[in-house]
Amino acid sequence: MWIPLRNRLHRLNDSPAGSHKAPVTTRAAFRNKLAGPFCPTRLMKGSSATGRKGSRRGLAVTELAVGLPVLLIMLLGTVEVCTMIRLRQKLNMIAYETARVGVLPRTKQDEVEYQCQLLCADQRLNAVSLETIPSDPRSLRSGDWFTVRLTAPFTENALMGKWKFNGWNLNESVTLQKP
Secondary structure (H helix, E strand, C coil): CCCCHHHHHHHHHCCCCCCCCCCCCCHHHHHHHHHCCCCHHHHCCCCCCCCHHHHHHHHHHHHHHHHHHHHHHHHHHHHHHHHHHHHHHHHHHHHHHHHHHHCCCCCCHHHHHHHHHHHHHHCCCCCCEEEEECCCHHHCCCCCEEEEEEEEEHHHHCCCCCCCCCCCEEEEEEEEECC
């Protein structure tokens, strides 16, 4: 049977004669008296005597302190991997366009290098090295293969610097046949 709170307070205040305890007047004091001396909420300093609200706030802060760094590392890693994929696509496009210029009739090595530098500057790629096989495109005859290899360090072209993929090189190679 449910007894209203004021009746329960009244019953606790009815102490036997000769008892020198102070009467219970607040709900928090009433709960503490019912809970006993070893109740966890009474032993925790700084929490409310009513129970759960303070401990829930502390739990949420702890979850945030543990979870937020994990989420940030995952976010930054995802951004870096996506940047790496985009850089590989850019290198592939530049290698193809450079090889296309190299198989044109009467093309010099300087023109192939200029085309590569122009496209790298346009795509904002840094420290790209170019290798062509054969080294002089004028020596190509009809039906010969012309290969362009590009290498770019990821740390020079990354969005967030050298924090994770330090020392990685991105390589792309394209081979075209001279018409």
